Amino acid sequence: MAVFKVHGAVFSSPSMRVFACLYEKDLDFQFIPVNMGAGEHKSETFLSLNPFGQIPALEVGDQKLFESRAITQYIAEEYADKGTQLTCPGKAKAPFLVWKEVEAHQFDPVASKLSWELVLKPMFGQTTDPAVVEENEAKLCKVLDIYEARLAQSKYLACDCFTLADMHHLPHLNYLMGTPVKKLFDSRPHVSAWVADISSRPAWSKVIAMHKQ
Structure with missing residues (x-):
């Protein structure tokens, strides 16, 4: 199997999504730290992996991917x-695609600002x-009200099984x-039960453990 090389940083939310995915898939990977403080993400070498100069970047075989x-x-x-x-799979694919986009366009912009502040x-x-903080707390409340209604109908956001739509939330939730x-x-x-559930996954525990290494 091809060797996965993840260029990123352990405290980077986008990098953490990729780590979590690889751990969920039981795929071994090589972590290559990128020192953003030293500007390594803007170096010619890194820009050959991601021309936008943002982490993470993934190398697998002859593939070079970016955007977490x-x-x-x-x-x-x-x-x-x-x-x-x-x-x-099947009929659940449509809500999966919808809720994956909801995380990216409704939850992440607000949660990322709160995490930053x-x-x-x-x-x-x-x-x-x-x-x-006050402005984005109000926005987050509106998002979480919709999540509460959804999670009253489904164990996870997309369907009754854990998917990327849930996993992508974990860095900012943490x-x-x-x-x-x-x-x-x-x-x-x-929402509280869902957060406790997805935060306790063994794969996510491995991501958190990377912070201590």
Whole structure:
């Protein structure tokens, strides 16, 4: 089997999605750290992998891929017979495609801003902007209300099995569960149960363990 090389950073949310996918699929990979502080993601070598100069990038055989969600979709489809299914077959394929897009276009823009303000800014010695937090908490509430209604009907977002539509949420959920924003998830019982379920997956535990290495 081809060797997977993941160029990224352990605390990068997009990189974490790719790590989680590979672990769910029981696929071995080589992690190649990219020092963004030193500008390695803008180097000629890295730009040959991703011309936009963003992490992660994946090498597998003669393939060079970038954009984390495209990478996970490729892995899920190309290695469908390995590990966790991660996609929905048959009639469930349509809601799978819908909810995968919901994460990217409705959840991620809000969650990424909150993660930046509440977790990453303090980590880098910068000051959190309360107005930005307040604005995005209100937006997140609207998204989570829709999630609560959906998860009252289905164990996971796309169907009754864990898929990329759920997995893609994990990096920002991991950051936000350590902030006051956690209360917005906890106050919605179906959302809270879903967060606890997907956060306890063994593959995700392996991603978190990478932070300590």
